[in-house]
Amino acid sequence: MTAATDAACAPDADVHEQYDDATQQREAATLGMWVFLSTEILFFGVLFASYTILRILYPQGFAAASRHTDMLLGTIETAVLLTSSSLIALAVRAVRLDQNRVAAWLLAATATLGLSFLVMHGFEYYKEYTEHLIPAIDFMQPGPHSHAIELFFCLYYCITGFHSLHVAIGVVVISALAVRVCRGAYGAHRYTYPELTALYWHLVDIVWVFVYPLLYLVDRSG
Amino acid sequence: MSTIEGSFWSHDYGLRAWLTTRDHKRIAILYALGITFYFFLGGAAATLIRLNLVEPTGALLSAENYNKAFTFHGVVMVWFFLIPSIPTTLGNFLLPLMIGARDVAFPRLNLASWYLYMLGGLFAVAALLAGGVDTGWTFYTPFSTMFSNTNVYLVVIGVFVTGFSSILTGVNFIVTIHTLRMPRLTWFRLPLFVWCMYAVSLVMVLATPVLAMTLALIALERLAHLGIFDPALGGDPLLFQHLFWFYSHPAVYIMILPAMGVVSEIIPCFVRRRIFGYRFMVYSILAITVIGFMVWGHHMFVAGQSMYASLLFSILSFVVAVPSAIKVFNWTATLRKGDISFEAPMLYALGFIGLFMLGGLTGLMLAAPALDIPLTDTYFVVAHFHYVMVGGSVMAYLGGIHYWWPKITGKLYSEGWARAAAILMFFGFNLTFFPQYILGYEGMPRRYHAYLPHFQVLNVLSSAGASILALAYLLPVAYLLWSLRAGRAAGNNPWQARGLEWQTTSPPPQENFLSAPTVGEAYAYDEAAP
Amino acid sequence: MSAAAAKSDGTRPVTPVSRYLWVLAALLTLLALTAGSALLKLGSLNTVLNLAISFAKTSLVMSIFMHSTQGRRLTFMVSLLGFIWLAILICFALSDFTTRAVIPAPW
Amino acid sequence: MSDFTWLLTQASSLAPEVDALFWFMVVLCGTVALGVICAIVYFSIRYRRGSDADRSGEPAQSLPVELTWTLIPGVLFTGVFIWSLFLFVKMHTPPADSQTIYIVAKQWMWKAQHPGGQREINTLHVPLGVPIRLTMTSQDVIHSFYVPAFRVKQDVLPGRYTQLWFMATKLGHYELFCAEYCGLDHSRMGGQIVVLRPSAFAQWLEGHAGPATLAAQGAALYRAHGCSGCHGANASIHAPDLNGLYGRPVHLANGTQVIADDRYIRDSILLPDQHVVAGYQALMPSFAGQLSEEDLLAIIAYLKARSESSHEHD
Ligand code: HEA
Ligand code: HEA
């Protein structure tokens, strides 16, 4: 338990007592975040597993249901999230280069894109409501695959709902972060927290990268 | 109270100091209080179960209350007692000590886990007070989603919240072990207890989210009739069972791995030998962790699962038993050429080996699907899992408490009483649960509030055993508490044990080590103490 | 210094902006590819292709944006954990659902 | 019947085979357990503190020893698995000449329907020495059909058929239990299996004959619900001919092939678009909610009877 030796490290005041130095602390935090992200994958995993199995049981029903989703909005949403992901990556880079203002703007842009994602989802939900596609609230689909379509939309709302919850949390956290970055709370030697936030946001993006084809693109050509 | 002074106990006084503490040792004590409470709560439910089954007609409880009793018993014992038991108490207390760290990696998170655990527990108790739940601890659909009209929400929320506590503890331990080991404390010098904590954290982190989300879906199904698990709406109840057991089989390893870790500490100490086959012990821990995730379907052999899947899960269940076999043999081999003394912790550890082995071997019988067909959902299964969980894990937990009690409190308990309790527990346990194997073979189904008269003799035996067992569990409470007042001072290392935790004072100071401990190989009982 | 962190101080070099922009371009191209291919009638190949593209996007995001391959090997291994365990869940569950209907045994 | 015997009665052809494996395992596990316990006791006495046993020269690890006790259990386990595999497959495969009886479970009773239309509740009469196949479903939650003396058990699920078979080898009355927790009166959801000589069974069937055989009831339902309107010979809608369907492989529109068993027919009626037959339009409406589980079983029995008669004509 030697004192911090590394010149690149932050002043000792930042290091909690259980750590030797700032590097160790940062590695611990990063590792912790990654482990947490694995649990996130498994949280969503339950929904993906249910989806896989029900889709195997009702292939046509799921194809029919998927055609009720809005592919255009879905695609735009994907693009929005992918872009936001690269913006936050750039933001972390800027923090590390002590470009606080740039970083703050990039974070603000990320949060805005996240918000617009939520707004677009709101439109989708509303549209589905008018088309009687929301199970338990207003679901009415005549025709052969009614049950399977209902199941699909149950999963659709569970998955997109849970994902939007993540996006919403991200938007809040990132906005707050933008403010703090602007005030210069972080910098070249203190970027763990922005970096962890970015990791979280990237994972939210990755989840969506799978949600998009699985929910929006089933048998579009059929 | 000289031993307490200067230790973590006296670092700060008052309720507030305890409830806002970030010291892993204090958090361990907080957990221990909760866990003991839930053990006796679950035990009270067990008492009702056993009393009710003295008579074939089940006269004590109504069918409804009986169903609530075993559900509550199962839920409380599994999620609020056994799963958190060793990791959050002994694990929290010892892990940083054993690796020579000042605390876990995320102390605030650690405290948060405790609050989540308590909050989850409150929901479970609230469910009890609101009238109970009757789904069984397995929440099988569609019964739990569409038919039961008891407080499923409350229990599900309780387990969900506690699940987060598990996950956070897991994350914390994994990071702690990776980043906070002393210099020179390499992976293969770690005590097996630390390895077991590592493995168990992995299981917690990778399995618990699945349970949490599945329970959330149960709640949603009840709320909004989603139908994912309901055949009436096109869903599939077996999907629920797959998801549930994907968690709950690994969860049984969450219960047994820490116990194995405790026993692997106790045995070398009282045998004065290095543990036999250290590396194979490590490999088998890892094998159990990974393969343990691929056997869950053995709970579904008669559930309507495909025959081919059943066979796949069956062979893997046999495979996962091999590492357990290695461990049993290695513990036994450690005894050879030792210098064995039989203090209470050692008695518990030996009891553990025997009872875990019997439970494990009957698990093997259940893993053969042709035998599982007649035996599943009978008392044979009930006996199997009480042997591994109560005979195995609880024995080891108590063994660990006795072993580290002097370290934690600085006091020695009465050795005579402790040995008496251990022996009483062993006999009470066998009298309670061995008859259940026979009952199961004879065909008595589990979760039966009333049964055919010819099963009565064995049931009465079992209930008689349970009362001995209850006494045996109350004894430690008495003499351990008494030792706090009147016990002799323990000294830093009453067992002459190796391991870094014994190199600090008993009880340890708030910062764990006043001077840096000396790192060496684990279990170096053949070398002089540092 | 602890044993685990002994190797380096863990700071990675800063990635150039152009790299991030290239990745963004690649991601958007892949997105266009998914959307486009979804409109072609390829049968079950559609799903395979979609998922393959999703995995490609994921590896880009993980390796470049999240630096999972640039830090410690441990980080990389942990980053795969969730995916592997999810695969276990899905594959073993499928072993039941996909073999159910085949009834009589061959012997 | 309800006297306690230490050895559980073996009343089916499967029982001795299951017991053989069971007792083999008891002996194997018992031997291992005894061995380990003896070793522990022996070491504990020999090497107790203060004894003058020789303690020198014991290594703390040994690869050959570890491999021995990894491989020996591994081999033994594989052997047990293979034994259990064959038995398990056998327990899952009803002999071709089995007679089918239908079971519908509900909270908290067992309803049985014989092909001849006889119905019983919480009892099931079966003939001695004839393989019986039970096709089972549930109206509400999951139950489990368990006859300890026969060593058979199978969960009974809503929305699906599961099957189970046995051949009784001993006359008498045997306990039937519900083994899957199903709510309030789970422990009372029992009954009896009555094994009769075939002649006595035939008599019993005659004595309990209902107004119509199960197939005849099915035929009536088939007409009443308009199935014949589409599936009949001169229907205007293009729908498959159901003669000889039962037990035959069917090509589906999605390119797969399935055997038209009970479950397939049930699904075709309740979820017609789940598997559409190759060459047909998904025109058939779902009859979910209009037909009870018993009605469905009657229709299946009817289609099965038609297939049996048409196979005879081949
Ligand atoms: C601590 C908890 C714990 C542990 C460790 C185990 C360990 C094992 N369990 Fe158990 N099990 C439960 C808790 C546990 N189980 C619970 C709670 C249930 C019921 C849940 C419910 O339905 O409510 C259950 C149910 C259960 C079933 C389903 C029964 C049913 O419902 O039909 C099966 C079936 O395969 C099974 C198998 C096994 C196996 C193969 C092991 C193996 O890991 C055991 C390995 C150990 C050994 C095998 C012993 C040592 C080995 C030797 C000494 C080797 C030498 C032997 C020879 C050479 C023959 N268990
Ligand atoms: C860690 C897990 C654990 C533990 C420790 C126990 C401990 C015990 N269990 Fe438990 N049991 C389970 C886990 C556990 N059980 C599970 C998961 C189930 C399945 C539930 C389900 O089917 O859903 C089950 C089911 C179960 C059944 C089957 C019920 C049924 O299927 O109908 C029975 C029956 O005998 C039983 C008995 C006991 C007994 C006698 C103890 C004893 O070891 C307990 C001894 C302890 C005490 C007796 C406490 C002593 C304290 C007092 C006496 C004070 C009491 C205070 C008052 C009365 C005010 N248990």
Ligand code: CUA
């Ligand atoms: Cu029906 Cu239990």
Ligand SMILES: [Cu+2]
């Ligand atoms: Cu299991």
